[in-house]
Every structure is written in structure tokens, then in C-alpha cells.
Amino acid sequence: MIESLRSFLDRVAGARPTAEESAELAATLDRLSAGLADRQVSERERLFARLSVQGRGQSLTPQLFIDEQDAQSVTGHVTFRPYFVGGNGAAHGGTIPLLFDEALGRLANAGGRRASRTAYLTVNFRSIARIGNRLTLTARHVKEDGRKRVISGELRDGDLLVADAEGLFVELRPGQP
Numbered sequence: 001m002i003e004s005l006r007s008f009l010d011r012v013a014g015a016r017p018t019a020e021e022s023a024e025l026a027a028t029l030d031r032l033s034a035g036l037a038d039r040q041v042s043e044r045e046r047l048f049a050r051l052s053v054q055g056r057g058q059s060l061t062p063q064l065f066i067d068e069q070d071a072q073s074v075t076g077h078v079t080f081r082p083y084f085v086g087g088n089g090a091a092h093g094g095t096i097p098l099l100f101d102e103a104l105g106r107l108a109n110a111g112g113r114r115a116s117r118t119a120y121l122t123v124n125f126r127s128i129a130r131i132g133n134r135l136t137l138t139a140r141h142v143k144e145d146g147r148k149r150v151i152s153g154e155l156r157d158g159d160l161l162v163a164d165a166e167g168l169f170v171e172l173r174p175g176q177p
């Protein structure tokens with residue numbers, strides 16, 4: 001269902017329907033929304049944003065496919081589909097930190113570590129992330145100091161550096177929201 005939703009959003013991004021077609025689509029979408037109105041559940045019961053589901057069961061982030069992973073590093077690939085366009089064939093600038101927060105955050109908590117949360121995330125945009133290109137993402141643990149974990153990451157298009165990032169993830173104390 002989420003893949004269908006992603007495909008729909010890509011088609012919306014790429015289309016220019018007539019006013020009549022837009023009104024028809026809006027009516028269809030309203031009917032679909034109404035169909036889920038009495039299926040609303042608490043966050044814990046949802047599949048949306050769940051880590052164990054491929055692509056986290058949501059359409060917010062571009063799908064990150066993991067190729068290699070251990071407790072210290074991860075390599076994966078990602079393709080920004082049409083929905084993520086910012087302009088001129090490039091992914092929206094906000095989607096790159098979104099991707100890094102997700103990937104670095106997951107690595108920060110991998111390997112049986114206790115849950116942590118992003119305290120800062122610094123992203124350098126080195127060249128545009130082209131929509132439709134398969135990009136490689138790598139991330140690694142840089143250092144740990146008490147509750148603090150520093151994780152760095154790189155996003156590449158072939159040999160071209162698209163962006164790099166550093167995040168500080170602070171381990172949550174027991175009971176900390």
C-alpha cells in the first residue's frame with residue numbers, strides 16, 4: 001500500500017491534470033480518506049514509521065536500501081524519486097538532512113545500543129542530488145563519549161560527493177521522553 005502511495009505521489013509530482021481531472025482525483029482521495037477514518041489507532045499499533053518494515057512503512061523519507069552493515073558502519077543506496085524534487089531536477093534541500101537523520105540515527109542506535117536522539121545534525125551540500133540517480137550512502141561511528149555518539153555520513157553519485165554530514169546523538173536516560 002505504501003509503495004502504491006509513493007508511486008501515486010511520484011505521478012502527482014510529474015502530472016499536470018486538467019481542473020476537472022483534479023476535482024475528480026480530489027473526490028476519490030476524499031473517499032479513500034473517509035474509508036480510513038474509523039481505522040485510526042495509537043502510534044504503537046501502527047505500521048507507519050516502524051523500523052522493522054521495509055522503507056519504514058511511510059512515504060516521508062526516500063527509501064534507503066542497506067547493502068552492508070555492522071555496529072560501526074553502514075553502506076546503502078537511495079534514489080530520490082520525482083516526489084522529492086526541489087527544482088531543476090535536484091532533490092529538495094530539506095530531503096538530504098531528512099535522509100541523513102534517518103540513516104545516521106539508525107546507525108547510532110544499531111548494535112544493541114540504547115536509544116539516542118539527534119542533538120545536532122550538520123549537512124554540507126556539495127553538489128545537487130539528481131532525481132532518479134542511484135546514490136550511495138555511507139555512514140560510520142566517529143567517536144563515543146559517555147552518552148554522546150558522533151556519526152558521520154556521505155552521499156555520493158558515483159565518485160561525485162553530493163553531501164556529507166555529522167550528527168551528535170545523545171543516549172536517552174531511562175524514562176527520558
Ligand SMILES: CCCCC/C=C\C/C=C\C/C=C\C/C=C\CCCC(=O)SCCNC(=O)CCNC(=O)[C@H](O)C(C)(C)COP(=O)(O)OP(=O)(O)OC[C@H]1O[C@@H](n2cnc3c(N)ncnc32)[C@H](O)[C@@H]1OP(=O)(O)O
Nearest residue numbers: 069074101102103105106107109110117118119120148170
Ligand atoms: C542504517 C540502518 C542501520 C540498521 C539499524 C538497526 C536498528 C536500529 C534500531 C533503532 C533505531 C531507532 C531509531 C532511528 C530512526 C531515526 C532516528 C531519528 C532521530 C531523531 O530525529 S530524534 C528527533 C529530533 N531530535 C530531538 O527532538 C532532540 C530534542 N532534544 C532532546 O531531546 C535533548 O536535548 C537531548 C536528548 C538531545 C539531550 O538532552 P539531555 O538533557 O538528555 O542531555 P544534555 O543536555 O545534558 O546533553 C548531554 C551531553 O550532550 C551535549 N549536547 C547536547 N546537545 C548538544 C548540541 N546540540 N551540541 C553539542 N553538544 C550537545 C551536552 O553538552 C552534554 O555534554 P556533556 O555531558 O559533555 O556536558
